[in-house]
Amino acid sequence: MDLKGRASHGLHISPEDVQRFCEFLYRRTGMSFTEAKRYFIDRRLEDRMTATGSSSFQAYFSLLRADADHEIEHLINSFTVNETYFYREDHQLRCMTSSLLDVITSQKKPGGTVRIWSVPCSTGEEPYSIALWLMENWPQVDSYNIEIIGSDIDTRALKAAAEGIYGDRALMRLSPDLIDRYFRLVAHGGHQIDEGLRNSIEFTRANLIDSNDMAPYRDFDLIFCRNVLIYFDDASRRQAAENLYGCLRPGGYICLGHSESMSRISPLFRVARFPDAIVYQRPEADDG
Amino acid sequence: MADIGTPPKVRVLVVDDSSLVRLYYMSALEKAGFVVEQAINGIEAMEKVLSEPFDLVIVDVNMPRMDGFTFLRSLRCSAADVAMLPALMISTESGMQDVAEARAAGANFYLVKPVADTELVRHVCILTGVAL
Numbered sequence: 001m002d003l004k005g006r007a008s009h010g011l012h013i014s015p016e017d018v019q020r021f022c023e024f025l026y027r028r029t030g031m032s033f034t035e036a037k038r039y040f041i042d043r044r045l046e047d048r049m050t051a052t053g054s055s056s057f058q059a060y061f062s063l064l065r066a067d068a069d070h071e072i073e074h075l076i077n078s079f080t081v082n083e084t085y086f087y088r089e090d091h092q093l094r095c096m097t098s099s100l101l102d103v104i105t106s107q108k109k110p111g112g113t114v115r116i117w118s119v120p121c122s123t124g125e126e127p128y129s130i131a132l133w134l135m136e137n138w139p140q141v142d143s144y145n146i147e148i149i150g151s152d153i154d155t156r157a158l159k160a161a162a163e164g165i166y167g168d169r170a171l172m173r174l175s176p177d178l179i180d181r182y183f184r185l186v187a188h189g190g191h192q193i194d195e196g197l198r199n200s201i202e203f204t205r206a207n208l209i210d211s212n213d214m215a216p217y218r219d220f221d222l223i224f225c226r227n228v229l230i231y232f233d234d235a236s237r238r239q240a241a242e243n244l245y246g247c248l249r250p251g252g253y254i255c256l257g258h259s260e261s262m263s264r265i266s267p268l269f270r271v272a273r274f275p276d277a278i279v280y281q282r283p284e285a286d287d288g
Numbered sequence: 289m290a291d292i293g294t295p296p297k298v299r300v301l302v303v304d305d306s307s308l309v310r311l312y313y314m315s316a317l318e319k320a321g322f323v324v325e326q327a328i329n330g331i332e333a334m335e336k337v338l339s340e341p342f343d344l345v346i347v348d349v350n351m352p353r354m355d356g357f358t359f360l361r362s363l364r365c366s367a368a369d370v371a372m373l374p375a376l377m378i379s380t381e382s383g384m385q386d387v388a389e390a391r392a393a394g395a396n397f398y399l400v401k402p403v404a405d406t407e408l409v410r411h412v413c414i415l416t417g418v419a420l
Contacts, residue, residue, distance in 0.1 A: 110380030110401060111350055135312045142309045143380055143401040181315060196314065196326070200307035 013057045030209035030236030044078045080154040084125045087173040092255045095277035097138040100253050104221045113145045117220045120228050121150030124161030127201045151206035158203045164193035209236050214243040227257035241266035248282040255279050298416045299323045303333040304348040316405035330354025337370050343416045349379035360393035374415050
């Protein structure tokens with residue numbers, strides 16, 4: 001689509017307005033957008049202005065700052081990227097069952113609780129993948145009380161996650177046998193994940209860069225935080241890393257996306273190399 | 289894994305407070321042709337066995353509100369048709385005392401977690417009289 005054409009037909013926003021808007025979004029979410037992402041910004045702003053009946057950017061921005069009708073939440077929902085699929089980056093899932101859980105459970109009694117957090121969980125593909133992978137690949141799955149929590153800043157995505165209905169593209173990495181056993185066909189060619197699986201995962205809203213938001217999330221043994229830090233600037237990444245550190249129990253692990261490196265973000269974590277993946281660990285003792 | 293064909297439908301009740309464990313057992317048993325229902329603790333399990341017919345109950349030990357031992361003792365004190373229901377107890381506890389307590393409470397067989405899906409199906413087949 002023609003970027004200039006779109007801007008001239010639809011929105012009339014000055015570069016200064018874009019900057020104000022981006023600053024607002026950054027303060028609220030840590031997501032860092034610049035003029036270079038103008039097309040991305042314009043498209044979402046246009047959608048929200050139409051939805052709210054705003055006649056100008058100024059009118060919309062006033063409404064946004066007043067948080068009329070929870071517009072901040074609607075805006076955040078429109079700016080988050082929710083494109084993912086089951087068994088994405090499965091080397092990390094393999095690492096979980098072939099290495100990480102052995103270490104984690106070596107310090108627990110059988111019957112103890114293993115806490116796993118998928119954040120951001122988007123529309124649920126990742127936490128459901130973790131549960132499926134555990135049932136299919138971890139021989140000790142019945143020996144521990146496994147708690148899987150999926151959190152996201154996008155409440156619309158969380159609602160979709162709880163419903164658990166997916167198209168073919170999201171299931172492309174799953175075998176027909178798995179799809180047959182854990183999904184049922186619903187309207188419009190969708191596949192709804194098993195009710196038991198839906199009930200086994202708790203979905204909650206959380207903002208990675210908000211320390212207050214993150215405070216209730218504690219004592220996780222393993223966190224999957226993949227492909228979100230790339231949307232943050234350096235300061236927000238550091239804040240997110242500090243928050244995630246506090247959410248892990250000492251000795252707990254965190255998996256990042258393939259293009260992300262905790263070493264470049266924060267010195268708090270230790271690199272842990274396993275045959276299937278490189279992950280990061282909160283040291284056992286805070287020895288500085 | 290055993291293939292038991294379609295009829296007769298053998299009904300198994302899985303009682304465990306962990307949703308993932310219930311799902312894991314259910315998945316293995318349904319794949320083998322069993323009809324599986326679930327309960328999250330002893331209280332819910334008692335309601336189920338009193339209202340629906342089952343051929344076997346698989347029960348965990350440590351559960352909130354009503355544990356597996358209490359459930360089995362209640363089950364064995366119920367009306368004759370319900371009291372006769374075979375019970376497979378599966379627990380992370382592996383001590384001799386735990387096994388003895390399970391037997392005393394009324395368990396027909398005791399397995400220590402982790403239980404592989406093939407092992408589970410094998411024991412369920414034996415306890416329900418289904419050909420392996």
